[in-house]
Amino acid sequence: MKRIGIISDTHAYWDKKYEIYLKDCDEVWHAGDIGSLEVADKFEAMKPIFRAVYGNCDGYDIRTRYPEVLRFKCEKVDVLLKHIGGYPGRYDYSVRNILYYSPPNLFVDGHSHILKIMPDKTLNLLHINPGAAGLQGFHKERTIVRLSIKGNKMIDCEVITLSDNNN
Numbered sequence: 001m002k003r004i005g006i007i008s009d010t011h012a013y014w015d016k017k018y019e020i021y022l023k024d025c026d027e028v029w030h031a032g033d034i035g036s037l038e039v040a041d042k043f044e045a046m047k048p049i050f051r052a053v054y055g056n057c058d059g060y061d062i063r064t065r066y067p068e069v070l071r072f073k074c075e076k077v078d079v080l081l082k083h084i085g086g087y088p089g090r091y092d093y094s095v096r097n098i099l100y101y102s103p104p105n106l107f108v109d110g111h112s113h114i115l116k117i118m119p120d121k122t123l124n125l126l127h128i129n130p131g132a133a134g135l136q137g138f139h140k141e142r143t144i145v146r147l148s149i150k151g152n153k154m155i156d157c158e159v160i161t162l163s164d165n166n167n
Helices: 016-022 037-045 060-064 093-101
Strands: 002-007 029-031 051-054 070-074 077-082 107-110 115-120 124-129 140-151 154-163
Touching: 002 016, 002 124, 016 140, 016 154, 029 037, 037 051, 037 060, 051 070, 077 093, 115 140, 115 154, 124 140, 124 154
Parallel strands: 002 029, 029 051, 077 107, 107 124
Antiparallel strands: 002 140, 070 077, 115 124, 140 154
16 A cells, blocks of 8 residues: 655745655655745655656756656556646646546646546546645645555545645
């Protein structure tokens, strides 16, 4: 079983709470708009496996380190990670063909700053957008998601709301 931390849209902001809530994870997945190499380096220094994609606000430095789309297996779950992806019934054109012709079991994206965890019954996949963990944007709450993957099952999904202070 693997414990996964899912985060997005940090926009160059580092919160010490990331370490508190993600330190016991086996893997941390960042769905783009990391914002700076300094933040990326801090995630990588935490030592769980760090997987990330770049977002539309990320500069050349982030884009040379991380891909636009990342597909991989975690346990027996096929995962697709992309920054701009939409959601079930309204997928972005840039990922629609991948999803319809070769759907993963889990599709993770960011960009909207809107927390969404929902099944796509048509494609038989789970969609997760962890919302935004940084300060930049219109979101009212900063959130991250944790879940466990055991074999081909996704279990124990939880949303963590980060307060605006750093206490």
